[in-house]
Amino acid sequence: MIRILHLSKAFNGQVVLEDISLEIQKGEILVILGESGTGKSVLLKHMIGLLKPDQGEIYMDSQNITRLSEKDLLKMRKNMGYLFQEGALFDFMNVFENIAFPLREHTRLDRGMIRRKVLDILKVIGLEGVEKKYPSELSGGMKKRVALARAIILDSKILFCDEPTSGLDPIRSRDISDLIRDVSRRLHCTTVVTSHDIQNSFRIADRLALLQKGRIVALGAPQELRNSTDLFIKEFIG
Known part of the structure; x- marks a missing residue:
């Protein structure tokens, strides 16, 4: 399980993430959605330990990774896979x-x-x-x-994918999304994906988290978000 508690981060006085709390269950596929600049990739980098929060904590199972040394972080990352946006x-x-x-x-x-x-x-x-x-x-x-x-x-026990369909045509986007889902099931790993690809995110996710201005404004199964009456959510997912 990945547990994020009251995480906040700012760069040069500009708040990027504000009071984020989130639990990601073992073996699930969670897709983090949001417009450009909402902090999706920044949140992912905190989970990997590439960034330190200004406030808050992140736990991998029972281990608080925000307090780990770089040496211990390197050991932890051996259990993680990271798919970069550009490969x-x-x-x-x-x-x-x-x-x-x-x-x-x-x-x-x-x-x-x-x-x-x-x-x-x-x-x-x-x-x-x-x-x-x-x-x-x-x-x-x-x-x-x-x-x-x-x-x-x-x-890998945990797989992180940063905008995996970026730069791909619709067919290739669907293919790589399906592959991520199939690989996650095959390895029984926990998978966290950041994306602005609404259609494929809803196809592969067990749950979705929607970021707006550095805050999680919606969290739930695909059908829960589709059924939402919130105007921002309805507009974002179309």
Whole structure:
């Protein structure tokens, strides 16, 4: 479980997150929605420990990560996968090397086991046979799939996805959203997604949190938000 208690954050006097409290259940897919600049990515970075709150606490199970040293945060992140908005693949590495990178950095697996794990995960994401290609040879959707494979290669218990459909056409957006949902179910991991993609968010989420001006103004299952009579919620989700 991820538990956020009264979290606030400001940059140069401008409040970005204000008194955020949220519980994310083990194994659920939570999508954080909101307009640009509402603090979605900032909230995600707090959960990973990349930012420290001005006020409030974040617990991963019973551990308060806001008080961890950088060394302990690095240990904790081995149980997390992070899908960056732009994929963040290494241009000088081919697909195989990109996906294998976390295994080489954080495990003592031999070359044969690393190869098997990488080829297995390529099957899961539907990209068999592309392991020798470089990022420059891949489409936007393929890059996102490779980045997702790298994010989960350590059998992550928690998966964070920052705007995973950004820059993709509607078909590829649906494909990557479905893949995130399927991978989350397969690994039984807790998944937190930030997005402004209303349609796909409602398709894959167990629950949605809607941010407005740094505050959570709605939290619930997709149907609960659809049934809301709040004018902002109705306007936002269309």
